[in-house]
Amino acid sequence: MGRYVLRRLLQMIPVFIGTTLLIFLMVHALGDPIAARFGDKAPDPVVAAQIRAEFNLDKPLWLQYVLYFKGIFTGDFGTAFTGEPVIDLMARSWPVTLKLGLTAFVIEAVVGIALGLVSGLRRGRLTDTVAMAFTLIVISIPVFVLGFTLQYLLGVKWAVIRPTVSYGAPLNELILPGLVLASVSLAYVTRLTRTSVAENLRADYVRTAVAKGLPRRRVVTQHLLRNSLIPVVTFLGTDLGALMGGALVTETIFNIQGVGYNLMQGVRRQESATVVGFVTVLVIVYLVANLLVDLLYAVLDPRIRYA
Amino acid sequence: MTTTTEKSVNPQAGKAGTPLLEVRDLHVEFRTRDGVAKAVNGVNYSVSAGETLAVLGESGSGKSVTAQAIMGILDSPPGFVTQGQINFQGRDLLKLSEKERRRIRGAKMAMIFQDALSSLNPVLTVGYQLGEMFRVHQGMSRKDAKAKAIELMDRVRIPAARERVNDYPHQFSGGMRQRIMIAMALALEPDLIIADEPTTALDVTVQAQVMDLLAELQREYHMGLILITHDLGVVADVADKIAVMYAGRIVETAPVHELYKQPAHPYTRGLLDSIPRLDQKGQELYAIKGLPPNLLRIPSGCAFNPRCPMAQDVCRTDIPVLHPVTDSRGSACHFWKETLDG
Ligand SMILES: Nc1ncnc2c1ncn2[C@@H]1O[C@H](COP(=O)(O)OP(=O)(O)OP(=O)(O)O)[C@@H](O)[C@H]1O
Ligand SMILES: [Mg+2]
Numbered sequence: 001m002g003r004y005v006l007r008r009l010l011q012m013i014p015v016f017i018g019t020t021l022l023i024f025l026m027v028h029a030l031g032d033p034i035a036a037r038f039g040d041k042a043p044d045p046v047v048a049a050q051i052r053a054e055f056n057l058d059k060p061l062w063l064q065y066v067l068y069f070k071g072i073f074t075g076d077f078g079t080a081f082t083g084e085p086v087i088d089l090m091a092r093s094w095p096v097t098l099k100l101g102l103t104a105f106v107i108e109a110v111v112g113i114a115l116g117l118v119s120g121l122r123r124g125r126l127t128d129t130v131a132m133a134f135t136l137i138v139i140s141i142p143v144f145v146l147g148f149t150l151q152y153l154l155g156v157k158w159a160v161i162r163p164t165v166s167y168g169a170p171l172n173e174l175i176l177p178g179l180v181l182a183s184v185s186l187a188y189v190t191r192l193t194r195t196s197v198a199e200n201l202r203a204d205y206v207r208t209a210v211a212k213g214l215p216r217r218r219v220v221t222q223h224l225l226r227n228s229l230i231p232v233v234t235f236l237g238t239d240l241g242a243l244m245g246g247a248l249v250t251e252t253i254f255n256i257q258g259v260g261y262n263l264m265q266g267v268r269r270q271e272s273a274t275v276v277g278f279v280t281v282l283v284i285v286y287l288v289a290n291l292l293v294d295l296l297y298a299v300l301d302p303r304i305r306y307a
Numbered sequence: 308m309t310t311t312t313e314k315s316v317n318p319q320a321g322k323a324g325t326p327l328l329e330v331r332d333l334h335v336e337f338r339t340r341d342g343v344a345k346a347v348n349g350v351n352y353s354v355s356a357g358e359t360l361a362v363l364g365e366s367g368s369g370k371s372v373t374a375q376a377i378m379g380i381l382d383s384p385p386g387f388v389t390q391g392q393i394n395f396q397g398r399d400l401l402k403l404s405e406k407e408r409r410r411i412r413g414a415k416m417a418m419i420f421q422d423a424l425s426s427l428n429p430v431l432t433v434g435y436q437l438g439e440m441f442r443v444h445q446g447m448s449r450k451d452a453k454a455k456a457i458e459l460m461d462r463v464r465i466p467a468a469r470e471r472v473n474d475y476p477h478q479f480s481g482g483m484r485q486r487i488m489i490a491m492a493l494a495l496e497p498d499l500i501i502a503d504e505p506t507t508a509l510d511v512t513v514q515a516q517v518m519d520l521l522a523e524l525q526r527e528y529h530m531g532l533i534l535i536t537h538d539l540g541v542v543a544d545v546a547d548k549i550a551v552m553y554a555g556r557i558v559e560t561a562p563v564h565e566l567y568k569q570p571a572h573p574y575t576r577g578l579l580d581s582i583p584r585l586d587q588k589g590q591e592l593y594a595i596k597g598l599p600p601n602l603l604r605i606p607s608g609c610a611f612n613p614r615c616p617m618a619q620d621v622c623r624t625d626i627p628v629l630h631p632v633t634d635s636r637g638s639a640c641h642f643w644k645e646t647l648d649g
Contacts, residue, residue, distance in 0.1 A: 202382075204425040210380050211420075212491070213413030214443055222439075226430050301430055302475040 001298075008291050012284070017069075019283045023276045024065050033057070033081075033270035055079070055273070068276065078273025080266070086277040089262055094281070096169045097258035100250070101243040103171065103178030108186040109236055116193020116232075117225065123198045132194075135187035147180040147253040164255040174256075181250040185239050192235055196228040203227070230300050237293025241286030325397070326353035327531040328377070328416075328499055333391035335369070335376050335555075337602075338384065344602040346372045348555040349391070351629065354531040356498065359522075361542040361563070362535045363578065364552035365599050370535045373552075374501045377533075378418050379408045396498065414444050416499040417492035419521075422508045423484035427476040433460070433487050434472035440494035459490040463520060482513035489521055499531040507537065514538075518545065539582050543567060548635075551575050554600050554610035557629065561636035571638035571647045573615050609641070617642050 034048050034057070052058040055078075056067055071078060077086035115135075119128040138146075154176060155163030165173045200206060201224060209223040248260030259278055266274030298304045335347035347369045354360045362370045375381045376388050379400065393400040395416065400408060420426040428436060437459055438452030447455065453472060460468035463486040465479075476484055485505060492500055502521060506514040522545045525532045536542060542549060542563065549566050551559040551574065559572040570576040577595035597614035600606055606613055612622040621641050629637040632647065640646055 204420060204422060205428040207380055208420060208426045208491075209428070211378055211412060211418045212440060212443070213409050213411070214439065215409065218443065222431070223428050227428070230430075302432075303429060303477050 027272040077277040104182035108182040112189025116190040119194040120197025138187040177254040240289040329353040329394040331392040359532040361546035368552040369555040419502040421504040
């Protein structure tokens with residue numbers, strides 16, 4: 001097990017180098033960041049040259065990348081055009097996105113599994129039909145429509161919550177954005193859990209559990225649910241990374257200055273330091289989440305052993 | 308400890324004359340989209356303490372469904388018991404609440420299934436699954452339950468029980484897994500065990516070992532045993548009496564050796580004739596012609612009549628009752644006398 005984890009962590013190194021390089025090249029391909037910064041006006045050549053020198057833009061691309069990479073190891077992720085070190089920007093926005101993403105994650109896991117379990121146990125009955133119709137509706141509504149509608153109704157019309165999230169993103173204000181961010185995944189988790197539960201309900205080992213005279217509650221929680229959750233956990237794990245990176249729409253609607261927001265700014269301004277920095281961390285988050293899923297998978301299903 | 312006192316308190320267990328379990332006129336149907344499948348149509352059988360009843364019959368004849376109805380683990384819906392009685396230790400199980408039935412399940416009657424690999428929970432250790440019996444039914448602590456689990460594994464002769472108690476089902480061989488199923492059924496020393504083809508999924512080499520173990524434990528604990536099987540060889544060795552099922556009915560019931568010597572139903576004869584025999588090596592094996600009936604449309608009269616070499620007009624119109632052939636045997640055939648003599 002320990003060797004497996006070590007191997008997986010080592011595998012992250014080439015992935016890390018590869019993605020940073022790829023993003024670096026992509027941002028470069030977007031065009032001249034100086035021109036982008038000055039918009040329609042032609043930049044003053046002296047100022048432009050100064051900026052180029054400051055951000056290493058006057059050097060060949062490969063050297064820019066090497067210099068950037070060297071910086072990372074000293075904790076220097078470069079500087080945004082605003083003059084703020086990218087590391088500070090990340091330190092400011094990651095906690096916010098992490099909070100939002102985890103809120104969404106908890107909502108989709110808890111509500112999705114509970115709803116899916118009830119549906120699966122009562123397949124074909126009213127509760128199930130209603131829950132399935134509900135998930136279909138959620139999946140088919142675009143996130144920004146749902147977000148703006150809920151924001152308008154709850155935040156403006158009935159004014160039960162603040163329409164936007166205040167600075168520092170306190171947890172209680174993140175519940176609605178979290179729900180919006182979680183919505184589509186929540187619907188998938190519900191459907192996945194339902195299918196898995198309904199399938200396992202017919203399994204021989206469930207019949208054995210009943211034949212042992214176990215109370216229904218125990219049959220469901222100890223026997224049925226643990227087996228049914230195996231595919232759900234896989235989905236949840238891969239979704240964790242997606243929630244962090246995909247929070248852009250939700251962050252924009254509720255004015256949350258998180259990773260998505262800053263990444264968008266970076267892309268607009270063609271600041272490679274910002275974009276590469278944020279994306280790199282996103283990739284790492286994604287890889288770590290995947291590793292955790294695989295490990296959790298082995299805990300849930302003893303038939304899987306990693307060596 | 309607790310179990311032994313409970314056992315001796317029970318007035319019905321083992322008393323001569325009153326069978327431990329008596330199934331009377333049991334009917335089970337499955338209400339499916341395609342129609343109502345009448346899987347069990349008036350089954351009668353009984354088992355006493357220490358007795359082994361073998362239930363024989365082709366696939367789909369309702370052997371397992373009858374067992375599930377007795378255990379109270381019928382897949383419902385679509386399965387429903389529509390008629391009959393299941394008298395167990397003096398009580399009709401069909402009149403009990405689900406809670407009362409649950410207390411009986413596992414504790415007073417237990418079931419062993421065919422495929423131990425799929426019948427054991429793949430994500431829980433065998434120790435946990437064995438210990439669960441004591442924890443749920445007797446409120447035992449986790450630690451004591453584990454000690455009991457090890458004891459049980461020893462009892463069914465699983466080597467190195469103490470080391471293997473934390474292993475998962477997939478880490479055992481097929482024979483060992485079935486021993487674990489047996490241990491689980493035996494845990495609370497039930498009065499009745501239903502074994503549904505307990506050796507079918509096993510290698511031929513271990514089939515006999517597992518069957519011997521089961522028979523030995525049954526004798527030791529003086530339990531009633533219902534053994535559902537296809538294997539007529541096994542039946543001859545361990546069973547006291549046989550019930551032959553066809554299309555959800557008992558067509559013949561008799562003490563083992565009488566039935567082997569002289570079947571009183573053409574279907575039983577067909578089954579016996581289809582066993583490969585050493586002295587007839589090389590000859591083509593006899594097979595009952597035709598297929599088992601579709602349970603959505605069971606033939607009128609005797610359900611076996613379309614396949615029966617002796618069928619007459621009466622067989623197509625009248626359902627034969629179980630005629631008493633002797634005190635201890637019965638045949639549901641209009642021509643049981645002729646069959647017996649023929
Ligand atoms: N869950 C179910 N849903 C619908 N029909 C069922 C169900 N279980 C059993 N049946 C019906 O009951 C009939 C009898 O099934 P049963 O399992 O008792 O046969 P069996 O005698 O045990 O056969 P086998 O030797 O193959 O185990 C089947 O043919 C099937 O039509
Ligand atoms: Mg069966």
